[in-house]
Amino acid sequence: MIINLIIIAISIIGMETFAIFFHKYFMHGPGWKWHESHHTHTEGYFERNDLYALCFSVIAAVLFILGSLYWEPLYFIAVGLTVYGLLYGFVHDGLVHRRWTFKYAPKNGYLYRLVLAHRIHHNTTTKEGAVSFGFLYAERISKLKSKLKGQ
Numbered sequence: 001m002i003i004n005l006i007i008i009a010i011s012i013i014g015m016e017t018f019a020i021f022f023h024k025y026f027m028h029g030p031g032w033k034w035h036e037s038h039h040t041h042t043e044g045y046f047e048r049n050d051l052y053a054l055c056f057s058v059i060a061a062v063l064f065i066l067g068s069l070y071w072e073p074l075y076f077i078a079v080g081l082t083v084y085g086l087l088y089g090f091v092h093d094g095l096v097h098r099r100w101t102f103k104y105a106p107k108n109g110y111l112y113r114l115v116l117a118h119r120i121h122h123n124t125t126t127k128e129g130a131v132s133f134g135f136l137y138a139e140r141i142s143k144l145k146s147k148l149k150g151q
Contacts, residue, residue: 004076011080012087016136019088023133027052032127039125045099056085084136092118092135114138120148 027035031052038049060081067075094100095111096118106112117138124130131147132138 007073007076008080008083011077012084015081015084016134020134020137023135028127028130036127039122053085053088056081060085088135113141116141117144120144123148
């Protein structure tokens with residue numbers, strides 16, 4: 001049981017680490033065609049960028065199946081990916097972008113820092129010049145502003 005919880009925790013942390021690099025080097029690179037919809041106004045509830053979440057959920061589903069049939073640790077890795085996806089949905093889509101009807105708006109603390117960091121990230125509507133690529137991790141705001149100013 002403890003080992004499975006460790007696998008889940010490592011998967012969540014690993015997913016955020018992967019997401020930072022994927023966001024910076026793929027979504028703001030060759031994958032910009034999908035991600036651009038997230039940096040510009042789009043009509044309707046869904047945006048092309050949501051296809052990334054769909055792709056990652058398919059990967060998690062495959063890991064659930066493989067873990068159930070062949071190697072159990074894959075199942076718990078899939079649990080970690082799913083928990084990460086839920087956190088992403090609540091924090092990024094709900095709290096930061098208000099795609100859900102959240103009444104809560106943080107005024108200080110870490111959640112406030114996440115919201116500010118992502119707003120700084122959206123200072124640009126092009127694939128170049130963005131800072132702060134994490135979804136659940138945000139550097140200090142002063143450091144992000146300094147990076148943005150330096151560009």
